[in-house]
Amino acid sequence: MISPEEQADDVEDDLVEAVLAGSRAVVGISVRSLADALESLTLQQYRVLVLICARGPLRSGALAAAIGVHPSTFTRAVDRLVAAGWVTREDNPDTRREVLVAPTDKARVLVDAVLERRRAEFEAVLERLDEQDRDHVREGFTRFAAAAGDVDLTEATALGYES
Secondary structure (H helix, E strand, C coil): CCCHHHHHHHHHHHHHHHHHHHHHHHHHHHHHHHCCHHHCCCHHHHHHHHHHHHHCCEEHHHHHHHHCCCHHHHHHHHHHHHHCCCEEEEECCCCCCCEEEEECHHHHHHHHHHHHHHHHHHHHHHHCCCHHHHHHHHHHHHHHHHHHCCCCHHHHHHHCCCC
């Protein structure tokens, strides 16, 4: 006979497996939405574009810290992004000693396209559910997000989420 504790463990295992399956689906949608972008950029370069599109122009040092690389390594990465037309360097109007990295229109168009593609794919999945199931998904994700707490923006930008 299975004890109540073992039954509770089985229920929790089923719950964890369901959450893992759901997270794989969400990650799959995120990865598919990035496919076109990653043909011309590395994931790290795309993360930079998401950060500066979401926050506005940032200092190179702040961007390097946000994505977890050494500033000297990041300088070379910015050089490549400038050469490809994804970002510009501009003087900080508040202190002319600093240089800011800013997105170009080309970068904004790309980031917007990725986010739109992701949104459209999520909408398509949700449309396949009936209204009651959509309500359950809304409630479940709302509660799950609240229980998980805030996600660090640096972590979120790994897959291109702005917030």
